[in-house]
Amino acid sequence: xxxxxxxxxxxxxxxxxxxxxxxxxxxxxxxxxxxxxxxxxxxxxxxxxxxxxxxxxxxxxxxxxxxxxxxxxxxxxxxxxxxxxxxxxxxxxxxxxxxxxxxxxxxxxxxxxxxxxxxxxxxxxxxxxxxxxxxxxxxxxxxxxxxxxxxxxxxxxxxxxxxxxxxxxxxxxxxxxxxxxxxxxxxxxxxxxxxxxxxxxxxxxxxxxxxxxx
Amino acid sequence: xxxxxxxxxxxxxxxxxxxxxxxxxxxxxxxxxxxxxxxxxxxxxxxxxxxxxxxxxxxxxxxxxxxxxxxxxxxxxxxxxxxxxxxxxxxxxxxxxxxxxxxxxxxxxxxxxxxxxxxxxxxxxxxxxxxxxxxxxxxxxxxxxxxxxxxxxxxxxxxxxxxxxxxxxxxxxxxxxxxxxxxxxxxxxxxxxxxxxxxxxxxxxxxxxxxxxx
DNA sequence: CGAATGGTTGATTGTGATCAATTCCCGTGG
DNA sequence: CCACGGGAATTGATCACAATCAACCATTCG
Numbered sequence: 001x002x003x004x005x006x007x008x009x010x011x012x013x014x015x016x017x018x019x020x021x022x023x024x025x026x027x028x029x030x031x032x033x034x035x036x037x038x039x040x041x042x043x044x045x046x047x048x049x050x051x052x053x054x055x056x057x058x059x060x061x062x063x064x065x066x067x068x069x070x071x072x073x074x075x076x077x078x079x080x081x082x083x084x085x086x087x088x089x090x091x092x093x094x095x096x097x098x099x100x101x102x103x104x105x106x107x108x109x110x111x112x113x114x115x116x117x118x119x120x121x122x123x124x125x126x127x128x129x130x131x132x133x134x135x136x137x138x139x140x141x142x143x144x145x146x147x148x149x150x151x152x153x154x155x156x157x158x159x160x161x162x163x164x165x166x167x168x169x170x171x172x173x174x175x176x177x178x179x180x181x182x183x184x185x186x187x188x189x190x191x192x193x194x195x196x197x198x199x200x201x202x203x204x205x206x207x208x209x210x211x212x213x214x
Numbered sequence: 215x216x217x218x219x220x221x222x223x224x225x226x227x228x229x230x231x232x233x234x235x236x237x238x239x240x241x242x243x244x245x246x247x248x249x250x251x252x253x254x255x256x257x258x259x260x261x262x263x264x265x266x267x268x269x270x271x272x273x274x275x276x277x278x279x280x281x282x283x284x285x286x287x288x289x290x291x292x293x294x295x296x297x298x299x300x301x302x303x304x305x306x307x308x309x310x311x312x313x314x315x316x317x318x319x320x321x322x323x324x325x326x327x328x329x330x331x332x333x334x335x336x337x338x339x340x341x342x343x344x345x346x347x348x349x350x351x352x353x354x355x356x357x358x359x360x361x362x363x364x365x366x367x368x369x370x371x372x373x374x375x376x377x378x379x380x381x382x383x384x385x386x387x388x389x390x391x392x393x394x395x396x397x398x399x400x401x402x403x404x405x406x407x408x409x410x411x412x413x414x415x416x417x418x419x420x421x422x423x424x425x426x427x428x
Numbered sequence: 429c430g431a432a433t434g435g436t437t438g439a440t441t442g443t444g445a446t447c448a449a450t451t452c453c454c455g456t457g458g
Numbered sequence: 459c460c461a462c463g464g465g466a467a468t469t470g471a472t473c474a475c476a477a478t479c480a481a482c483c484a485t486t487c488g
Contacts, residue, residue, distance in 0.1 A: 111325040132284055197485090
């Protein structure tokens with residue numbers, strides 16, 4: 001029973017604002033507050049979502065109480081398409097989020113939509129494989145270094161903000177928050193990065209980090 | 215530098231038999247001997263493949279010499295489709311294999327093919343996520359139990375053969391061969407399975423194994 | 429200002445990696 | 459058919475790294 005369980009739903013006081021138009025079928029733009037659930041694993045997969053702004057985690061809750069984050073969705077990503085009838089993962093807002101709600105295309109009727117969907121699926125596949133690569137082996141340092149480099153896609157933007165908590169990172173990398181903290185500290189001591197605050201950091205030695213992950 | 219490096223290519227003495235017909239473009243059926251490479255990571259992704267018989271591993275080789283297996287393909291699986299121009303993974307025959315070589319569909323020209331491709335991609339995505347779930351966390355026992363249960367898709371066929379080596383399993387689960395061996399031994403001692411030979415086993419307590427993975 | 433949440437740090441333990449021998453298969457050739 | 463050889467697998471001893479348990483800081487928010 002890990003600290004992951006503490007990640008409680010805050011669904012009580014109506015955090016989900018209604019669509020920002022009177023005709024939801026025309027502008028299905030939704031907003032979600034941090035830690036709010038967009039959809040749940042096992043629920044009927046009626047909609048797909050396109051993330052406009054914010055960060056979303058795709059995760060799964062295990063019987064023993066631990067949580068596993070399988071993917072972080074960034075703006076532009078489409079998520080929630082499934083081979084079957086049910087969502088395979090829960091989707092939750094990490095930060096405040098704006099999403100577009102999309103109808104699942106009927107592939108038999110609209111084969112053209114399949115081309116787009118295909119692109120989404122392939123990109124999701126690449127991401128899932130990259131994640132598996134990260135987890136597959138290697139020390140905490142290798143995983144965390146890979147994670148940080150993946151996160152900073154655009155290179156020259158040297159100051160970067162971590163939108164997620166240590167617990168999120170830990171559940172994504174299959175480590176504990178203590179190990180995340182210590183490993184970050186180690187990177188700092190080695191002069192590879194600088195922690196401005198706990199959530200803002202500057203990568204000083206990109207090469208060095210890259211050398212770690214192999 | 216792990217024992218994975220010992221996994222040497224045996225590409226010297228022409229193991230790849232030619233297509234079994236005089237007109238390869240009509241019946242592109244290929245055979246591969248164990249450990250033979252079907253395609254290599256980084257190579258130009260000109261073809262897709264459908265596995266007819268045998269077992270294929272999709273893997274990646276790291277700079278430090280270790281190997282990571284990301285997926286095992288079973289008969290019926292289609293593999294080798296990519297979002298980009300290059301293969302993201304190497305594909306190697308684990309056992310003797312028969313594969314169909316397929317042309318990459320031109321999605322712009324043939325949107326109907328996109329529907330099929332979409333199905334393949336979604337199935338591959340599900341597999342990749344299942345793999346990430348397996349790796350994400352949990353003890354060696356949890357990983358191995360999950361692996362064995364996944365492997366035995368058809369339930370009542372109680373005697374099952376492991377087509378791959380311990381090294382393959384280790385590289386798939388992010389563990390070492392010693393740990394695989396010890397964990398299997400532990401399962402045997404707990405009466406959960408019986409090892410007829412190193413490669414043939416019988417699951418005695420399916421429930422127990424399932425209870426482990428969570 | 430005080431509570432709460434998130435993050436860091438320290439001490440200890442446990443699990444799996446590593447190093448090192450054997451043993452077991454299984455195919456091969458005498 | 460049996461002996462042999464070599465890769466695969468098991469087993470043992472030790473070590474290293476990350477999990478766990480437990481305080482302790484720092485920020486934010488009411």
